[in-house]
Amino acid sequence: MSSEQNVQVAKRWFEEVWNQRRTETVYELSRPDSVGHMEHGDVTGPEAFLAFHTEFVKTFPDVKIAIEGVVAEGEEVVVRWLASATHGGEGFGCPATNRPVRFRGITWMRIRDGKIVEAWDAWNAGGLMQQIQPRSR
Numbered sequence: 001m002s003s004e005q006n007v008q009v010a011k012r013w014f015e016e017v018w019n020q021r022r023t024e025t026v027y028e029l030s031r032p033d034s035v036g037h038m039e040h041g042d043v044t045g046p047e048a049f050l051a052f053h054t055e056f057v058k059t060f061p062d063v064k065i066a067i068e069g070v071v072a073e074g075e076e077v078v079v080r081w082l083a084s085a086t087h088g089g090e091g092f093g094c095p096a097t098n099r100p101v102r103f104r105g106i107t108w109m110r111i112r113d114g115k116i117v118e119a120w121d122a123w124n125a126g127g128l129m130q131q132i133q134p135r136s137r
Contacts, residue, residue, distance in 0.1 A: 003072040006111040010077040059091025
């Protein structure tokens with residue numbers, strides 16, 4: 001596939017998986033042996049990713065991810081993104097605060113034959129945790 005086709009796969013991932021909550025897209029765009037290197041550790045395969053996704057969306061039910069930039073060369077696509085959400089559910093060891101949160105990240109994907117075979121996420125998990133920690137009175 002061309003770099004432009006791989007960019008379209010990456011854009012579909014963010015729009016459909018995260019913004020539209022289309023879990024079937026996870027199966028369409030990944031393989032059983034796809035590996036995601038995420039802030040909390042590696043996940044392999046669609047089911048492992050969906051377990052994380054379900055927990056994340058439960059914690060941030062209105063999360064939306066805006067793509068701010070994309071660079072691609074061959075099989076590799078890098079997406080710079082901004083997530084906005086409300087901390088509306090208990091998760092990550094914190095009760096819901098109902099506070100708005102924003103955090104940026106970068107996802108580097110390796111795409112082969114229209115499937116994401118490996119991806120590396122780097123985002124400000126520490127900054128997110130600071131935003132959702134209960135505040136002292």
